[in-house]
Amino acid sequence: MKNLPIDISGMTLLCAAAPVAVVDFESKRPKADENGVPLFTVLLVVLHDGGAEIMPVRLSGSPSGRLVQGTPVTVAGLMATQWTMGERSGVSFRADRIEAAPPGASTGLGAGNGSGASSPAGK
Numbered sequence: 001m002k003n004l005p006i007d008i009s010g011m012t013l014l015c016a017a018a019p020v021a022v023v024d025f026e027s028k029r030p031k032a033d034e035n036g037v038p039l040f041t042v043l044l045v046v047l048h049d050g051g052a053e054i055m056p057v058r059l060s061g062s063p064s065g066r067l068v069q070g071t072p073v074t075v076a077g078l079m080a081t082q083w084t085m086g087e088r089s090g091v092s093f094r095a096d097r098i099e100a101a102p103p104g105a106s107t108g109l110g111a112g113n114g115s116g117a118s119s120p121a122g123k
Helices: none
Strands: 003-005 012-015 039-048 051-060 073-076 079-085 088-094 097-100
Touching: 012 073, 039 073, 051 097
Parallel strands: 051 088
Antiparallel strands: 003 079, 012 039, 039 051, 073 097, 079 088
């Protein structure tokens, strides 16, 4: 499956819920990436063009900073991957890094290269 970089410049990103460890459905044990680093999922609210979307984003390792509901975040290396499992299909999202945005900082780093930024909410 091909990974597609997502350009999030011009979007505002907020944490919708605290990070949750990814667990194996059958064993109920925490999942890890190919390097043994624990996987986490962070629900993000993505504000764009007068609309909003909820996006679950998976990442290796614990997110940086205290992420609670409503926290503005920055995201680096956001990628989308299309998947198919039997009759079902969809798109999953993964990021290299998600962290609480410093006060007054723009939220959202462009995919892959860490370039680009979005405007703070309300502008």
